[in-house]
Amino acid sequence: MTTAKRDTYTPETLLTVAVRIFNERGYDGTSMEHLSQAAGISKSSIYHHVAGKEELLRRAVSRAIDGLFAILDEPGAQRGRAVERVEHVVRRTVQVLVTDLPYVTLLLRVRGNTKTERWAMERRREFDHRVADLLRAAAADGDLRADVDTRLATRLLFGMVNSLVEWYRPHPGGGWEVDQVAETVVRIAFDGLRTADGPRAAG
Template sequence: MSQISTATPSTTRGRPGYTREDVIRIAVNQFNTHGYEATSMGSLATTLGVTKSAIYHHITSKEEIMVAATDQALESLFDVIDSAQELDGNAKDRLTAAIGGATLVLCENPENVTLLLRLRGNTEVEKQILERRRAITRKLIQFVADAQAEGAVHSDLDAGMVARLTFGMINSIVEWYRPDGSTSPEELSKLMPDFVFKGISTH
């Protein structure tokens, strides 16, 4: 069987091994394909072609994999929020940056974000992850409310509804977007804010 290695695949000799990052990436794919609960460490070992003890040398549990993968997605989204908050422009500029940045994150990290979106809070760890996800939603709601105060967004709309509908549209990207398609992640990240603000109307 192959062995899990701390070296990159290009530096291993003979039959290639797996780095910790490789194991997490492949495990997340298995979680998204078969379900987190349905994927065991044993089935993951079989997929990798290694022994369970080889996995446990670097990964202690499925929860560790879930936390590592969702942390990457969450930290990227929090970076987007922080960058938007630091902009010198107006509230609409900050909301635009948040929408575009979140779109880019989903295009570039579809597997990790998919896992994040599918969590249901069945364990304490999942509940903690979901609370962090809700914190990002609250930030977007505030961006919307600030834009309403400036007159850039209709004030008669509920800010929470607008934020959640916007995030819902962005989150759907993981279901259909393909990086080898006609639209690049950068192009889509610019298109999404325009779509939110202008919609598809010709008027």
């Protein structure tokens, strides 16, 4: 038996618990019963705050999506050469991803079984397309190498960035700082690991 505690939740703090459980069990594998147990309050108390688990999912992925799209409106993403704008977007995407790690993790894991999940996937694709557009503009400016397919590069770039949800954990007092990770991603992706005067493979 779970001892029910007094409901001191707000929709926001309840969301924190829900996102943790969604990430642990998967959204499909999470029932209202699981949420009730994890929060230590009754299901009817949860329904007092939200209409159901899909509303919690919508609020959670909205937070991640809003954070990502806000980047595109920043001055660094709006002004300057396309290559510098796309570097800004990649750097800030890493920062948003790390800052809102559980929310972005959830966003990256939704699989499209409900209307909310399909909407989230659609928005995510839209964000990817916006970044791909910037990469194409940078290639058209002659600032990106011409021997790399832009769409493939976009996939690989997001593959590198999104992998953070699998292995990056903020370590208080140790590990990598978010800005170091963001800067390293940008350096690898745009300038490469080799020193400028290092040997080049015959390729």
